Amino acid sequence: xxxxxxNETSYHNFGAINAIATETKARGFKKAFVCTDExxxxxxxxxxxxxxLENAKIAYQIFSDIKANPTVKNVLDGLKLFKDANCxxxxxxxxxxxxxxxxxxxxxxxxxxxxxVLSLEGAVETKNKAVDIFAVPTTAGTxxxxxxxxVITDENKQRKFVCVDPHDIPVVAFVxxxxxxxxxxxxxxxxxxxxxxxxxxxxxxxxxxELSDMFHLKAIExxxxxxxxxxxxxxxxxxxxxxxxxxxxxxxxNVGLGIVHSMAHPLGALYDTPxxxxxxxILPTVMEYNACCTGEKYRDIARAMGVKNTENMTSExxxxxxxxxxxxxxxxxxxxxxxxxxxxxxxxxxLAQSAYNDACRPGNPKDTSVxxxxxxxxxxx
Numbered sequence: 001x002x003x004x005x006x007n008e009t010s011y012h013n014f015g016a017i018n019a020i021a022t023e024t025k026a027r028g029f030k031k032a033f034v035c036t037d038e039x040x041x042x043x044x045x046x047x048x049x050x051x052x053l054e055n056a057k058i059a060y061q062i063f064s065d066i067k068a069n070p071t072v073k074n075v076l077d078g079l080k081l082f083k084d085a086n087c088x089x090x091x092x093x094x095x096x097x098x099x100x101x102x103x104x105x106x107x108x109x110x111x112x113x114x115x116x117v118l119s120l121e122g123a124v125e126t127k128n129k130a131v132d133i134f135a136v137p138t139t140a141g142t143x144x145x146x147x148x149x150x151v152i153t154d155e156n157k158q159r160k161f162v163c164v165d166p167h168d169i170p171v172v173a174f175v176x177x178x179x180x181x182x183x184x185x186x187x188x189x190x191x192x193x194x195x196x197x198x199x200x201x202x203x204x205x206x207x208x209x210e211l212s213d214m215f216h217l218k219a220i221e222x223x224x225x226x227x228x229x230x231x232x233x234x235x236x237x238x239x240x241x242x243x244x245x246x247x248x249x250x251x252x253x254n255v256g257l258g259i260v261h262s263m264a265h266p267l268g269a270l271y272d273t274p275x276x277x278x279x280x281x282i283l284p285t286v287m288e289y290n291a292c293c294t295g296e297k298y299r300d301i302a303r304a305m306g307v308k309n310t311e312n313m314t315s316e317x318x319x320x321x322x323x324x325x326x327x328x329x330x331x332x333x334x335x336x337x338x339x340x341x342x343x344x345x346x347x348x349x350x351l352a353q354s355a356y357n358d359a360c361r362p363g364n365p366k367d368t369s370v371x372x373x374x375x376x377x378x379x380x381x
Contacts, residue, residue, distance in 0.1 A: 002209055002211070002254075003254065004211060004254050005148055005166050005169060005253070005254060006146060006169075006250055007145070007146055007169060007170060007171065007172060007173050008171045008172065009023070009171070009172045009173075010145075010146070010172065010173040010174075010175060010246070011172070011173070011174045011175065011176075012175045012176075012242070012243060012246070013175075013176070013177065013239060013242075014176060014177055014178050014239070015176065015178070016174045016175055016176035017048060017049055017052055017136060017174050017176045017178075017179065018052060019172075019174060020049065020052050020053070020091065020134060020136070020174060021052055021053070021055070021056035021058065023134065023172050024053075024056070024058055024089075024134075025056070025058075027089070027132070029058075029088050029089045029132070030058075030059065030088055031058075031059040031060065031061065031085070031086065031087045031088055031089075032053060032058060032059070032060040032061070032087060032089060032090070032091045032134075033060070033061050033063060033081075033082050033085060033087035033089070033090045033091070033105075033131075034046065034049070034050070034053075034060050034061065034062045034063065034090075034091045034093060035063050035064075035066065035078065035090060035091070035092045035093065035094065035098050035099075035101055035102040035105070036062065036063070036064050036066070036092075036093040036094050036098055037064055037066045037067075037094055037097070037098055038064050038065075040064075040093060040094055040098075040138060041062070041064055043182055045093070045138055045179060045182055046062075046064075046093045046094075048178070048179065049091065049093050049136055049179075050062075053091075060087075060091070061081065061082075061085035061087055063077075063078045063081050063082070065077055065078070066078070066094070066097055066098050066101045067097065068097050068268075068272065068274065068275075069097065069153045069160065069268040069269065069272055069275070070097045070098075070100060070101045070104075070152060070153060071152065071153045071154075071155045072117045072118065072152060072153070072154060072155060073155065074101055075101055075104040075105060075108070075117050075152060076115075076117065078101055078102075078105045079105050079108055079109060079115070082105055082109060082131075083109070088131075088132075089131060089132045089133070089134065090102050090105065090106055090131055090132070090133045090134070091133075091134045091136065092133055092134070092135045092136065092145075092170070093136045093138065093179075094136075094137075094138050094139075095137065095138055095139035095141070095142055095144075095191065096139070096141070096142030096144045096151075096275065098138075099133075099135050099137065099142070099144035099145060099150070099170070100144055100150035100151055100152065101150075101152075102133055102135070103130060103133065103144075103150040103163075103165075103168040103170075104117060104120065104150055104152055104163070104168075105131070106130030106131035106132075106133050106168065107120065107126060107130045107163075107165060107167060107168050108120075109130075109131050110126075110128040110129060110130055110131060110167075111126045111127055111128050111167075114126065117152060118154060118161070120152075120161075120163045120165070121161040121162070121163060121359070122161075122162070122163070122164065122359055123164040123165070123359075124163065124164075124165060125165075126165055126167050128167065129167045130167050130168045132171045133168075133170040133171060134170060134171070134172045134173075134174065135170035135172070135173045135174070136173075136174045136176065136179055137173070137175060137179065137180070137242075137245075138179045138180055138183070139180060139183060139187065139191040140177075140180050140183075140188070140191055140192060140195060140230065140238070140241035140242050140244070140245045141190070141191025141192060141193075141194035141195045141245050141276050142191065142194060142195075142245070142249075142275075143195065143198060143245050143246055143248055143249020143250075143252075143253070144249075145170055145173035145174075145175065145246070145249070146169070146170070146173055146246055146249040146250055146253060147169065147249050147252070147253035148164060148165060148166050148168060148169050148253050148254075149162060149163065149164050149253060150162075150163050150165075150168060151163070151265065153268070153269050154269075158269050158270050159265075159266065159269045159354050160265040160266065160268055160269040160358075161359075162265070162358065162359035162360060164359065169253075173246070175242050175243070175246050176242070177235070177238040177239040177241075177242045180238055180241070180242060181233065181235075181238055185231050185232075185233075185333075185334070186334060187274075187276075188227075188230050188231045188233075188241075188333075189227070189231050189276075189280075189333035189334055189335060190274055190276030190277045190280055190335065191245075191276045192223060192227040192230060192231070192241055192245070192276075192333065193227075193276055193279060193280030193283070193329075193330055193333070193335055194245075194275060194276035194279045194280070195219070195223050195241070195244060195245035195248050196219075196220065196223045196224070196227070196248075196280075196283070196326070196329070197257075197260050197261070197279040197280070197283050198219070198245070198248040198249065198251075198252045198257065199216045199217075199219035199220045199223060199244075199247075199248040199251070199252070200216070200220060200283065200287070200301060200326070201252065201257040201258040201260055201261065201363075202215075202216045202248065202251045202252030202255055202256070202257060203216035203217065203220070203251075203297060203300075203301065204258070204290060204294045204297050204365045205252075205255055205256045205257060205258055205363040205364070205365065206256070206362075206363050206364070206365060207255035207256045207363055208255050209255070212251040212252070212254055212255045213251075214251075215247050215248065215250045215251030216248060216251045216252070217300055217301075217304050218244075218247055218304075219244050219245070219247040219248035219251065220301060220304040220305060221304040221305075222240050222241075222243060222244030222247065223241065223244040223245070223248070224304065224305040224306060224325070224329060225240065225306070226240035226241045226244060227241060227329065227333055228329075228332055228333060231333050231334075255363070256360065256362075256363030257360040257363055258286070258290070258360060258361070258363050258364035258365065259286055259290075259355065259360070259361055259364045259368055259373065259376075260279055260282050260283050260286045261279065261358070261360040262355040262356070262358035262359075262360040262361040262364075262373075263278075263282050263286070263351075263355045263373060263376065263377065264278035264279045264282055265354070265355070265358050265360070266350075266351045266354035266355055266358075267339075267342060267343070267351070269354070270347060270350075270351065271342055271343075273342050277335070277336070278342075280330050280335040281330075281335065281336055281337065281338065281339055281342075281380065282339075282376075282380065283326055283330070284323050284326050284327040284330070285376060285379060285380055286376065287322065287323045287326060288323055289366065289372075289376060290364065290365050290366045291319040291323070292366065293365040293366040294319075294365055296315070296318075298315075298318050298319040298321075298322040298323075299311075299313065299315075299318040299322075301322040301325075301326075302318050302321040302322040302325055305322070305325040305326070305329070306325070307321045307322070307325055338380050338381060339377065339380040339381055340380075340381050343377060343380070343381060345378075345381065348374050348377050348378060349370075349374060351373075351374075351377055352370045352371075352373040352374035352377060353370055355373045356368070356369070356370045356373055
């Protein structure tokens with residue numbers, strides 16, 4: 001049996017955020033808890049949503065103490081303010097860190113037995129749906145607005161933990177490319193490569209099946225085509241990336257990922273490495289590692305990325321072509337090609353064990369080990 005969970009409603013393309021007022025009133029909400037971060041406030045990105053609320057005379061409370069790779073403390077601080085502010089729904093305006101924090105706050109408020117936050121790790125069966133969340137992504141990468149996953153950092157143990165819970169999915173997503181237009185080039189590149197990682201890992205994961213494959217192949221095609229233009233702030237490419245990353249999220253949220261993500265998570269926890277950068281650096285190397293366990297799927301990946309004559313290639317040729325297409329895209333958008341400026345050699349054993357313990361690891365198409373993961377890290381130095 002295969003299960004699929006998606007948003008109740010989603011709005012797409014330029015102007016999508018204007019529907020926030022309509023949805024708020026239709027659902028009878030009175031006061032919004034706006035989760036965002038300081039940078040988005042400073043550069044007036046969040047203001048676009050606040051203007052919609054103010055024009056519709058909808059009350060709100062802002063919570064912006066959220067860092068990249070959000071911590072247990074961020075969640076608990078937000079939870080306290082949510083309780084004190086008497087809000088009845090959440091609007092998450094931000095990238096994956098903001099939306100993940102909003103999910104954790106919403107889940108814990110309705111399931112207070114998990115107020116330690118740490119007990120939410122893995123596929124925990126919470127009793128109640130989260131507080132209703134409206135998600136407004138400001139990056140084209142994480143697809144947190146359509147997934148049942150969120151990732152929080154345990155600052156005491158310097159590790160990220162993945163939480164998988166159908167009760168946390170936002171009820172409405174507003175995927176407005178205008179909210180992403182102020183992203184600098186490197187953030188556009190790294191989050192875009194994060195989206196590509198979602199699509200490729202989702203396509204080859206052990207849980208993949210025909211419905212998820214449909215989403216992932218289309219997402220790979222769109223992202224490969226649109227990412228270079230989005231990095232140059234081309235409006236049509238921005239619009240395409242917003243769609244491509246969302247489609248990838250529709251797939252991987254329901255079937256899982258692999259060790260690119262499980263290896264990236266410890267880098268965020270230990271070094272605060274941006275998640276998209278970590279994924280982008282690791283992806284081609286792990287694709288090479290996994291190739292023998294992917295059947296003909298790399299032929300499809302290569303074709304979706306624009307490689308010609310894949311139908312005439314041997315398995316060795318199309319697998320190499322798929323990896324090279326991914327690597328060349330990363331180079332074209334300015335992604336670093338090694339972890340030498342991020343990872344310390346003395347940390348590799350800790351990183352490898354953390355990656356092996358990560359909730360994304362079991363979905364990897366090739367069964368792995370702590371030793372194999374350590375070798376992969378070393379090969380990237």
